[in-house]
Amino acid sequence: xxxxxxxxxxxxxxxxxxxxxxxxxxxxxxxxxxxxxxxxxxxxxxxxxxxxxxxxxxxxxxxxxxxxxxxxxxxxxxxxxxxxxxxxxxxxxxxxxxxxxxxxxxxxxxxxxxxxxxxxxxxxxxxxxxxxxxxxxxxxxxxxxxxxxxxxxxxxxxxxxxxxxxxxxxxxxxxxxxxxxxxxxxxxxxxxxxxxxxxxxxxxxxxxxxxxxxxxxxxxxxxxxxxxxxxxxxxxxxxxxxxxxx
Amino acid sequence: xxxxxxxxxxxxxxxxxxxxxxxxxxxxxxxxxxxxxxxxxxxxxxxxxxxxxxxxxxxxxxxxxxxxxxxxxxxxxxxxxxxxxxxxxxxxxxxxxxxxxxxxxxxxxxxxxxxxxxxxxxxxxxxxxxxxxxxxxxxxxxxxxxxxxxxxxxxxxxxxxxxxxxxxxxxxxxxxxxxxxxxxxxxxxxxxxxxxxxxxxxxxxxxxxxxxxxxxxxxxxx
Numbered sequence: 001x002x003x004x005x006x007x008x009x010x011x012x013x014x015x016x017x018x019x020x021x022x023x024x025x026x027x028x029x030x031x032x033x034x035x036x037x038x039x040x041x042x043x044x045x046x047x048x049x050x051x052x053x054x055x056x057x058x059x060x061x062x063x064x065x066x067x068x069x070x071x072x073x074x075x076x077x078x079x080x081x082x083x084x085x086x087x088x089x090x091x092x093x094x095x096x097x098x099x100x101x102x103x104x105x106x107x108x109x110x111x112x113x114x115x116x117x118x119x120x121x122x123x124x125x126x127x128x129x130x131x132x133x134x135x136x137x138x139x140x141x142x143x144x145x146x147x148x149x150x151x152x153x154x155x156x157x158x159x160x161x162x163x164x165x166x167x168x169x170x171x172x173x174x175x176x177x178x179x180x181x182x183x184x185x186x187x188x189x190x191x192x193x194x195x196x197x198x199x200x201x202x203x204x205x206x207x208x209x210x211x212x213x214x215x216x217x218x219x220x221x222x223x224x225x226x227x228x229x230x231x232x233x234x235x236x237x238x239x240x241x242x243x244x245x246x
Numbered sequence: 247x248x249x250x251x252x253x254x255x256x257x258x259x260x261x262x263x264x265x266x267x268x269x270x271x272x273x274x275x276x277x278x279x280x281x282x283x284x285x286x287x288x289x290x291x292x293x294x295x296x297x298x299x300x301x302x303x304x305x306x307x308x309x310x311x312x313x314x315x316x317x318x319x320x321x322x323x324x325x326x327x328x329x330x331x332x333x334x335x336x337x338x339x340x341x342x343x344x345x346x347x348x349x350x351x352x353x354x355x356x357x358x359x360x361x362x363x364x365x366x367x368x369x370x371x372x373x374x375x376x377x378x379x380x381x382x383x384x385x386x387x388x389x390x391x392x393x394x395x396x397x398x399x400x401x402x403x404x405x406x407x408x409x410x411x412x413x414x415x416x417x418x419x420x421x422x423x424x425x426x427x428x429x430x431x432x433x434x435x436x437x438x439x440x441x442x443x444x445x446x447x448x449x450x451x452x453x454x455x456x457x458x459x460x461x462x463x464x465x466x467x468x
Contacts, residue, residue: 016266018389020363027367027374031386034379044379054377064270111272112305112444118277119301124464127294131278138272181450184305184441185457186464188434193465195299195430198335203423207431214435219442227306227436228316228350231429235343238428242339242421 002154004035008075009150011035012068026060029067029074036075036154052078055088061095063102065145070094072153073160080157090158097164101173106142109176114138116183123187123194210234247330247412253286254323255401261319262352262397267390274319276300276345283326292329296341297322299429302437303346317352320397321345324404328411339425340411342433348404355396363389 015028030053037049044050052074062070070091077087114137122130152163192211196204214230257279264274273279277297284293304318325345329337366388367374373381417425445454 013269014267014386014390016270017268017387017393018363018367018385019266020360020367022364022367023374027382027385030377030382034382050377052377053379053382054375057374057377057382064266108444112440114272115275115277115301115305119298122277122294122298127281127290127298131281131297134275134277135272142271177444177446177450178453181441181445181454182457182460184437184444185454185459186461188437188441188458189461189465191298191302191437192430192434193468195295195433199427199430203427206427207434210428210431211434211438214432215438218435218439226314226316227303227439228346228353231303231342231346231432231436232350234432235339235346235425235429238425239339239343239415239417242418242425243416245421245424246418 002036004038005150005154007035008032008071009068009147012064012071012146012150015067016064023057023059024061025064025067027057029060029062029071030057032067033071033075036071037078040078048078051084052087055084055091060091062098063106065106065142066098066102066149068146068150069153069160069163070098072150072155073157074153076154076157082158086158090160093161097161101164101169105169105172105176106145109172109180110141111138113176113180113183114141116180116187119187119191120183123190247287247327248409250287251327251405254283254327254405255398257282257286258320258323258401258404259394259397261323262317262400263390263393265315265317265319265352265356265397267393274317276304276318276322276325279319280322280326283323284330287327287330289326289330292332292337292341293322293326295335295338296325296329296345299338299342299433300325300345300349302433303349305437306440306443314353314357316346316349317356317397317400318345318349320352320401320404321349323401324348324408327405327408335426336419336422339422339427339429340415340417341408342429343425344404344407344411347407348400351403352400355400359389359392359396362392 011032015025015032018027019025033056037052040046040049056074114134118130118134121133153160156163196207261274261279280293280297284290300318300322307315325341328344329341366385370381370385441454445451
């Protein structure tokens with residue numbers, strides 16, 4: 001394993017610490033990549049070391065779990081002596097795909113899928129087991145993706161785009177959203193029934209009515225309202241009525 | 247519950263940091279943070295109930311890049327602290343109300359921290375544009391410090407709200423049942439909305455419907 005790889009991997013865990021609207025995750029990626037540049041010929045006093053950090057600390061955006069792939073590939077490009085302009089083109093070219101693949105694979109598939117499986121285990125077997133199932137399931141893929149991204153980025157360097165065509169990745173993208181949708185669909189009646197298990201028939205019917213009203217509001221009347229705002233309006237109204245109801 | 251407040255504060259801060267800044271290993275998801283908070287507050291069942299209800303709210307949004315999303319980690323901690331010790335479902339409604347307020351405040355404070363990070367980056371532009379590793383490290387660690395303070399403050403405010411609601415909210419039995427009913431209904435509505443958004447209009451929508459049918463059959467067989 002290349003020296004500095006473990007350091008770089010650990011730094012990817014805090015890659016979003018300085019997330020900002022100017023450079024997004026650029027400073028974080030430069031911070032993660034830095035240990036991989038220390039053994040450039042001439043070391044940190046070499047102009048190439050600083051030039052590489054300067055470029056990467058500019059604007060950059062990607063899914064946080066795949067930022068290691070960019071850090072590895074860009075560090076490798078520096079070690080291979082790739083011209084500055086070419087390395088910069090690679091950096092720009094990675095922004096779209098690393099964001100889109102990560103968002104589709106993790107935020108739109110693996111996170112909801114793991115959460116749904118955790119919820120199903122929690123309400124059908126044991127609540128703590130559900131939380132543990134969710135954490136283990138989610139993080140096996142999360143940590144593997146971070147590790148794979150960094151190592152494949154370092155190995156492939158300028159050819160890193162080819163790694164995004166990996167069969168496993170594509171299979172994940174193809175079936176991920178469908179599997180997540182199915183799991184969430186399965187979880188919804190189970191969790192609803194679990195939450196309403198202490199309700200009488202009247203409360204169940206009322207909760208169903210509130211859910212239907214909420215759906216009409218979010219799907220038709222005010223489709224841009226976020227879940228937290230809808231919840232706040234409904235629950236705080238109920239709280240005000242409930243406080244007056246003696 | 248009062249004795250558990252320092253631990254709840256620590257746990258809420260960790261959960262808030264996990265939202266994006268450190269790790270993102272999802273200990274800040276309400277299902278996890280609520281259950282742990284319930285154990286810390288001495289009422290695991292209340293923590294589970296609050297955590298699972300809030301998990302339905304959390305299914306609404308995907309934490310994509312610069313999107314705005316509520317901070318449900320400290321929210322679940324404050325919610326569990328509100329519900330701890332209340333019999334059955336009676337604490338659920340006020341707990342979800344507190345949690346949603348805290349979640350929304352968390353969302354606003356995340357934007358504030360991002361803007362402060364932007365200011366810091368602009369202020370240290372010379373160091374960053376020189377590729378100075380010490381400057382890059384400073385920006386990164388100041389970001390962590392800022393988010394730690396944010397998560398701590400949000401959790402502290404949430405716990406203060408929880409204590410106030412437990413002490414002063416005048417809720418009759420019927421009122422408490424009403425609020426719990428609305429909270430569960432709203433959570434289901436938000437989760438279904440999120441699921442429909444996730445399913446889009448393609449084949450995933452058909453899988454969502456198949457899942458719902460399977461879930462209904464499973465409930466019927468239980």
